[in-house]
């Protein structure tokens with residue numbers, strides 16, 4: 001049995017989940033772990049001086065739990081998929097079977113212990129105006145307050161992008 005860990009990173013609304021779902025549908029024995037499932041509770045996410053919740057940084061995410069889920073997959077992908085009801089097959093994997101984990105999220109390459117696990121990395125970027133337009137029709141929980149994109153999301157994207165460039169050198173840009 002072989003394993004392949006693929007990272008689909010990139011900016012908010014860049015199309016990460018759309019691409020990941022399409023890959024998952026086409027690749028047998030694959031599954032997705034989405035970073036957005038690991039946001040901490042709103043009550044513990046701090047606010048800046050403008051009252052904007054600081055969601056677009058690693059501190060807002062429970063990376064320990066995310067890493068622990070990825071570890072379970074790495075140790076036994078078949079069991080991981082069966083436990084989550086992702087793969088009903090009960091047969092045992094052969095030596096030639098390849099299990100693929102697609103990890104998608106906006107800060108997956110900024111977290112060094114996760115970044116170093118990837119066999120392949122993809123980074124999805126779209127222009128500022130497209131990003132802002134797509135984001136304006138999305139409803140997050142909690143919803144973006146007025147001015148959030150320009151006051152928090154975009155400046156944090158630029159900052160995180162710069163930090164990621166230092167951490168990662170072998171990203172395949174879309």
Ligand SMILES: Nc1ncnc2c1ncn2[C@@H]1O[C@H](COP(=O)(O)OP(=O)(O)OP(=O)(O)O)[C@@H](O)[C@H]1O
Nearest residue numbers: 010011012013014015016017018019036105106134
């Ligand atoms: N190739 C594409 N062309 C045009 N629109 C797209 C494309 N891919 C995704 N979209 C649209 O962009 C929006 C965001 O897509 P998606 O949810 O896949 O992005 P994301 O990067 O996972 O976003 P986030 O992580 O911020 O939730 C959706 O409305 C989706 O339909």
Ligand SMILES: NC(=O)c1ccc[n+]([C@@H]2O[C@H](CO)[C@@H](O)[C@H]2O)c1
Nearest residue numbers: 012036039055056106140141142153
């Ligand atoms: N709990 C959530 O999923 C949540 C809450 C508030 C904001 N966000 C946004 O998700 C994006 C990453 O996909 C970030 O830009 C967050 O602002 C998510």
